[in-house]
Amino acid sequence: MAQNTTNGFPEGDALQSQISGRHLRGTIWRIVFLSTLILAIIVLIILLVTIFVDGFGLVAVQNVVEPESLVLDYVETDMLTAPDTIASEDDNELVAGIAGDPDGTGFFGYAFYANNSDKLRLVSIENTIPDDTTTSDGSYPLTRPLELISSASVIAAKPQVGQFILYYLQHVNEEIENIGYFAIPDAEISEIELAVMEALGLDTSGSVPMIDPATVSGNITIAGSSTVFPLTERIAERFKADGYGGEINIESIGSSAGIRAFCVDGSIDIANASRKILPEERAACRSNDRDPIESQVGTDAIAVVVNPANTFADNLSLEELGILFTTAAVWSDVDGSWPDNPVHRYIPGADSGTLDFFASTAFDLRLQDLPKDALVAILGAGITENVGRRLEREQRFYNNAVVFNSAEEWVAVCSSDEPPAGCTSEERSQNNVYLLVQERIVQPKILQAWPLTESIFNRQTIIDEVGATYPDARVEFRSWLNRHFLNSPTSSQPELAGFRTAILGSIFVIIICILFALPVGVGAAIYLEEYASQDKWYNRIIQTNIYNLAGVPSIIYGMLGLAIFVRALEPITSGALFGFSDAATANGRTILSAGLTLGLLILPIIIINGQEAIRAVPNSLRQASYGLGATKWDTVRSHVLPGAIPGILTGSILAFSRAIGETAPLIVVGASTFVTVDPTGPFSKFTVMPILIYNWTSRPQKEYQYLAAAGIIILLVLLIIMNSLAIYLRNRTQGKRA
Amino acid sequence: MSNNNGNYVLQAEDMNVYYGSFRAVKNVNLNIAPRAITALIGPSGCGKSTVLRAFNRMNDLVPVARTEGAVTFHGRNIYEPNVDPVEVRRRIGMVFQKPNPFPKSIYDNVAWGAKLNGFKGHMDDLVEESLRGAALWDEVKDKLSQSGLSLSGGQQQRLCIARAIAVKPEVILMDEPASALDPIATLRIEELIQEIKQNYTIIIVTHNMQQAARASDFTAFFSVDDHRTGMLVEFGETNQIFTNPHNETTEQYITGRFG
Ligand SMILES: Nc1ncnc2c1ncn2[C@@H]1O[C@H](COP(=O)(O)OP(=O)(O)OP(=O)(O)O)[C@@H](O)[C@H]1O
Numbered sequence: 002m003a004q005n006t007t008n009g010f011p012e013g014d015a016l017q018s019q020i021s022g023r024h025l026r027g028t029i030w031r032i033v034f035l036s037t038l039i040l041a042i043i044v045l046i047i048l049l050v051t052i053f054v055d056g057f058g059l060v061a062v063q064n065v066v067e068p069e070s071l072v073l074d075y076v077e078t079d080m081l082t083a084p085d086t087i088a089s090e091d092d093n094e095l096v097a098g099i100a101g102d103p104d105g106t107g108f109f110g111y112a113f114y115a116n117n118s119d120k121l122r123l124v125s126i127e128n129t130i131p132d133d134t135t136t137s138d139g140s141y142p143l144t145r146p147l148e149l150i151s152s153a154s155v156i157a158a159k160p161q162v163g164q165f166i167l168y169y170l171q172h173v174n175e176e177i178e179n180i181g182y183f184a185i186p187d188a189e190i191s192e193i194e195l196a197v198m199e200a201l202g203l204d205t206s207g208s209v210p211m212i213d214p215a216t217v218s219g220n221i222t223i224a225g226s227s228t229v230f231p232l233t234e235r236i237a238e239r240f241k242a243d244g245y246g247g248e249i250n251i252e253s254i255g256s257s258a259g260i261r262a263f264c265v266d267g268s269i270d271i272a273n274a275s276r277k278i279l280p281e282e283r284a285a286c287r288s289n290d291r292d293p294i295e296s297q298v299g300t301d302a303i304a305v306v307v308n309p310a311n312t313f314a315d316n317l318s319l320e321e322l323g324i325l326f327t328t329a330a331v332w333s334d335v336d337g338s339w340p341d342n343p344v345h346r347y348i349p350g351a352d353s354g355t356l357d358f359f360a361s362t363a364f365d366l367r368l369q370d371l372p373k374d375a376l377v378a379i380l381g382a383g384i385t386e387n388v389g390r391r392l393e394r395e396q397r398f399y400n401n402a403v404v405f406n407s408a409e410e411w412v413a414v415c416s417s418d419e420p421p422a423g424c425t426s427e428e429r430s431q432n433n434v435y436l437l438v439q440e441r442i443v444q445p446k447i448l449q450a451w452p453l454t455e456s457i458f459n460r461q462t463i464i465d466e467v468g469a470t471y472p473d474a475r476v477e478f479r480s481w482l483n484r485h486f487l488n489s490p491t492s493s494q495p496e497l498a499g500f501r502t503a504i505l506g507s508i509f510v511i512i513i514c515i516l517f518a519l520p521v522g523v524g525a526a527i528y529l530e531e532y533a534s535q536d537k538w539y540n541r542i543i544q545t546n547i548y549n550l551a552g553v554p555s556i557i558y559g560m561l562g563l564a565i566f567v568r569a570l571e572p573i574t575s576g577a578l579f580g581f582s583d584a585a586t587a588n589g590r591t592i593l594s595a596g597l598t599l600g601l602l603i604l605p606i607i608i609i610n611g612q613e614a615i616r617a618v619p620n621s622l623r624q625a626s627y628g629l630g631a632t633k634w635d636t637v638r639s640h641v642l643p644g645a646i647p648g649i650l651t652g653s654i655l656a657f658s659r660a661i662g663e664t665a666p667l668i669v670v671g672a673s674t675f676v677t678v679d680p681t682g683p684f685s686k687f688t689v690m691p692i693l694i695y696n697w698t699s700r701p702q703k704e705y706q707y708l709a710a711a712g713i714i715i716l717l718v719l720l721i722i723m724n725s726l727a728i729y730l731r732n733r734t735q736g737k738r739a
Numbered sequence: 740m741s742n743n744n745g746n747y748v749l750q751a752e753d754m755n756v757y758y759g760s761f762r763a764v765k766n767v768n769l770n771i772a773p774r775a776i777t778a779l780i781g782p783s784g785c786g787k788s789t790v791l792r793a794f795n796r797m798n799d800l801v802p803v804a805r806t807e808g809a810v811t812f813h814g815r816n817i818y819e820p821n822v823d824p825v826e827v828r829r830r831i832g833m834v835f836q837k838p839n840p841f842p843k844s845i846y847d848n849v850a851w852g853a854k855l856n857g858f859k860g861h862m863d864d865l866v867e868e869s870l871r872g873a874a875l876w877d878e879v880k881d882k883l884s885q886s887g888l889s890l891s892g893g894q895q896q897r898l899c900i901a902r903a904i905a906v907k908p909e910v911i912l913m914d915e916p917a918s919a920l921d922p923i924a925t926l927r928i929e930e931l932i933q934e935i936k937q938n939y940t941i942i943i944v945t946h947n948m949q950q951a952a953r954a955s956d957f958t959a960f961f962s963v964d965d966h967r968t969g970m971l972v973e974f975g976e977t978n979q980i981f982t983n984p985h986n987e988t989t990e991q992y993i994t995g996r997f998g
C-alpha cells in the first residue's frame with residue numbers, strides 16, 4: 002500500500018486511522034445507546050418492583066368473631082342436640098349414667114375415668130390408650146399440655162416466682178396422678194428445670210438444687226386455666242406446708258385471660274395455661290419485656306368410655322369419634338360390623354371446658370367446611386332482621402324456602418311491580434353464604450399492613466409490633482390482588498374494597514371508544530390516503546390539523562368532551578332521548594360520554610396510524626389491480642384494506658391501551674370515584690381503573706395504597722395483553738409479507 | 740369512428756403526455772397491428788413507459804399526468820370523457836416490470852380479476868386455462884392454494900401474465916417484463932410471449948435489443964429532443980428497423996453506439 006495520498010483519499014496508515022476512527026465513533030455511540038437501554042430497563046424494573054412490593058405483604062388482621070369459635074359453637078350444638086344425649090356439668094352423673102346403661106358412651110377428663118375404671122371400659126382412639134408416654138409424645142390425640150408461663154424479667158424482679166416454679170417442677174410428678182393428669186417424664190422435667198434455671202441466671206452445670214420453701218419470701222400471683230388450677234393449688238398448699246411464708250393468690254379465669262393478664266396487663270406473675278402460647282401472644286409478651294418461658298408441668302387427656310357390657314367398641318378413629326358423638330343413632334352407624342343397638346350419649350355440658358376441649362381436638366373442621374344450613378344459621382344469629390331481609394332479596398338463600406322474610410312478605414314483594422332480584426335468582430351457594438359470614442360475622446379488620454420488602458426482611462419486628470399494639474390480632478400474609486378484589490366493588494373499608502366496578506367500567510368505556518374511534522378513524526384514513534387529492538389546499542389543511550390534534554394534551558379533550566357530550570348532547574348521552582335514563586345518572590356523565598371522549602382523544606392517532614398502514618401497501622399492488630380493470634373501490638376493498646388491516650390493528654390496539662390508562666379527560670368528563678354498582682350499559686355512571694387507582698392513592702388510610710398497587714397490576718396485565726396482541730399481529734403480517 | 744382503417748387495434752394520434760408542466764412525450768403517432776408483437780425501444784427516460792401506460796390510461800393514476808391528442812381503440816378515442824378507464828383496462832391488460840402478484844393464493848391471483856369482471860363460467864377451468872396459457876400450470880397445479888409470493892421471480896412474472904390473460908383482454912401491455920429475471924427465465928417469458936401472440940395483441944417495452952429483434956414483429960424507436968421530451972423516431976417492421984434503419988439515431992442506438 003502506498004503511503005502517500007495520490008487520489009484525494011487517504012492511504013496506508015492514514016486510511017487505517019481514518020477507518021479505526023470511524024469504528025471508535027461507532028463504538029462510543031453503541032455504548033451510549035446501550036446505557037440508555039439499560040437506564041430504561043432499570044427504570045422499568047424499579048417501577049414494577051415498587052408496584053409489586055405494595056401489592057403483597059403482611060397484614061395484621063383482627064376478627065370481630067373468631068371463625069374457630071363459630072366452628073366450635075356449631076360442633077358443640079351439634080353434639081348437645083344429638084338424639085339420646087344427656088349432658089351434665091357433673092362428671093359423676095356421667096359416670097353413673099354410662100355405668101348403668103349398656104348402650105352408654107361418653108367422655109370426660111381422664112381423672113374421672115381413673116377413679117371409676119372398675120365401672121367403665123376405656124376406648125382407644127386411633128389405636129392409642131392414654132398413658133404417660135402417649136400423652137406426652139402426642140400420639141394420643143385428645144390431649145392438651147398444662148403449662149406455667151412466666152418470664153425471666155418477672156423472675157429477676159421477684160425471685161420467689163422462679164423458686165416456686167422450680168419447686169413446682171420438682172414436686173409435680175408426686176401430685177399429678179392424684180389430680181388425674183398425666184405426668185411428663187422426669188428427664189423432660191429436668192430439661193425444663195434447666196431452662197428455668199438458665200433464665201434465672203443460675204449455674205446449670207451442677208445438679209439442680211432442691212428448693213427449700215422456708216427460705217422463700219414475697220408474694221406470688223397466679224391466674225389462668227381452670228384445668229391447671231387444681232394442680233397449682235395443690236402444689237401451692239405443699240409449698241406453704243413446707244414453710245413458705247408469703248401469700249400465693251391463684252385465680253381460675255381461663256387460659257386466654259391468664260395469658261393476657263400476664264403479657265399485656267402485667268398484673269400476674271405466672272399464667273396457668275392448658276394450651277401452648279400463640280405466636281401473637283408471645284409477641285405481645287415480648288413487647289412488654291416479658292419474653293415468655295413456658296414450663297410444661299403435665300398433660301391433660303380426655304377419656305372416651307363405654308359401658309363394660311359393650312364388648313365391640315374397642316377403638317375409634319377421630320372420624321368415627323366425630324360420628325359417634327353427633328349423628329350416629331345406632332352403633333352400626335359408626336362401624337358397620339357393630340350391632341344395631343342405640344347409642345346413648347353422656348357428655349359434659351355446654352359450660353364445661355371439657356366439651357370445648359373435646360370439640361376442638363376431635364373435629365378437624367374449618368368455617369368454610371360447615372354445611373350451608375349451619376352457615377345460614379350462624380349468619381342469622383349475627384345480623385339484624387333488616388339486613389337479613391335485604392340479603393335475601395338480593396339473592397335468596399334457598400330456592401324453596403325463605404329464611405329472613407316471612408312467607409307472606411316474600412309473596413308480596415315478589416308480586417310487586419319491581420320484584421327484587423332474589424325472587425328469581427339462583428339460591429346462594431354454600432361458598433356464597435360462607436363469604437357473607439366472613440363479611441358480616443367474622444368481619445376481619447385489617448389494622449395495619451406492610452409492603453413486601455418489609456414483610457420479608459422485618460418479619461419478626463412486625464410480629465412483635467402487632468403483638469404489642471393489637472394483642473388480639475393475627476399477622477398473616479395477604480395478596481391484595483385476590484379473588485375478592487376482582488369480584489367486589491370499591492368500599493370504604495379497605496379489606497372489603499375491590500376493583501370490579503372499575504374493571505367493568507374500563508371495559509365498557511373502551512368498547513364504546515373502539516366502536517366510535519376505529520370505524521371513524523379508519524374511514525378517515527382511507528379517504529385521506531386513497532381518495533383525497535393532496536393537491537387540494539383544504540385536504541392539506543385537514544392533514545396538518547390531524548397531526549396537530551394528535552399532540553393536544555388529553556385534558557383539552559376532556560373539556561371538549563364535557564362541552565359536547567356531557568352538556569350539549571346530554572339528551573343523547575344520558576339516554577333520556579331513548580327513555581333509558583337512570584334516575585341516579587340523569588345527566589350526561591355516562592359511559593357513553595366517556596367512551597366518546599376517549600374516542601376523540603385517540604382518533605387522530607388512529608387516523609395517522611391508519612394512513613401509515615395504508616401507505617405501506619405497495620403501489621404495485623394497486624397498479625396490478627387497476628391493470629385488471631378494477632375500480633378504486635375494488636382495489637381498496639380487495640387489496641389496500643386487507644394489506645393495511647394488520648398495521649391498522651397494531652396501531653389501534655396501542656392507541657386503545659393508551660386510552661385505557663387515561664385519567665385526566667375522564668375526571669373532567671365526570672367519572673365518579675365511588676361507584677359500587679356494576680355498570681349496566683352505555684348510560685350508566687361509571688368509574689374506570691386509573692381513576693379508582695388515583696382515588697385510592699389519595700386516601701388517608703395506608704391500606705388503599707396496597708389496593709392501588711393491586712389495581713395497577715391488573716391494569717398493567719391488561720396493557721401487556723393488549724400490547725402482546727399488537728406485537729403478535731405485527732409479526733404475523735411480517736411473516737406473510739416476507 | 741372516422742380514423743379507423745380496420746387493420747389497427749390501437750392508434751396513437753398526435754399524442755402528448757405531460758407530467759405537470761413537463762412534456763414527457765410529444766406528437767406520437769403509432770399504429771398497433773392485431774395479434775402481433777410491437778416492441779418499444781429507446782434510451783432510458785425517453786418515454787417508453789409513458790407511451791405504454793397511455794394505451795390503457797394507467798397514467799390517470801399519476802395525479803400530475805395529462806394526456807393530449809387521441810388514443811383510439813378499435814377506432815374509439817379512449818380519452819373521450821364518457822369512456823370509463825375501468826373498461827379500457829379490462830380490455831387492455833398490463834404486465835409490469837417487477838412481478839407484483841397479490842398476497843393471495845395462486846388460484847385467487849388468477850381468479851380475482853375474472854370474478855371482479857363478472858365471469859360467469861367455470862372458474863377452475865379458467866384458472867387452469869390461464870395458468871396453462873402462461874406456461875405455469877405444471878409447476879403450480881399441486882399448490883394452487885399457496886401464496887403467489889411463494890413462487891420464484893420468473894414464476895411470479897408468469898403468474899402475472901396468467902392473471903392478465905385470465906380476464907381475456909385483447910391487448911396486453913408489457914413494461915420490461917423480463918428485466919428482473921435471469922437469462923433462462925427471460926427466455927421462457929419470451930417463448931411465452933411468442934405463444935400467446937396467437938390470441939393477443941402485445942406491446943412490449945424492452946431494453947434488450949436481441950429480445951426486441953428476436954421476439955417482435957414491429958419495433959418503435961423513441962428518443963429525446965433537446966428538452967428531454969420523448970418522441971417517436973422511427974417505426975416499422977422489426978426486420979427493417981434492425982437491418983436497414985432509415986434514421987441515423989436509430990442505427991446508432993441499435994448498434995450500441997448511443998444510449
Ligand atoms: N410520475 C411521474 N411524474 C413526473 N415525471 C415522470 C413520471 N413518470 C415519468 N416521468 C418522466 O417522464 C419521462 C419519461 O419517463 P418514462 O418512465 O416513460 O421513461 P422510460 O422510457 O420508460 O425510461 P426507462 O427506460 O428508464 O424505463 C422521464 O423524464 C421521467 O422523468
Ligand SMILES: [Mg+2]
Nearest residue numbers: 787788789914
Ligand atoms: Mg420505463
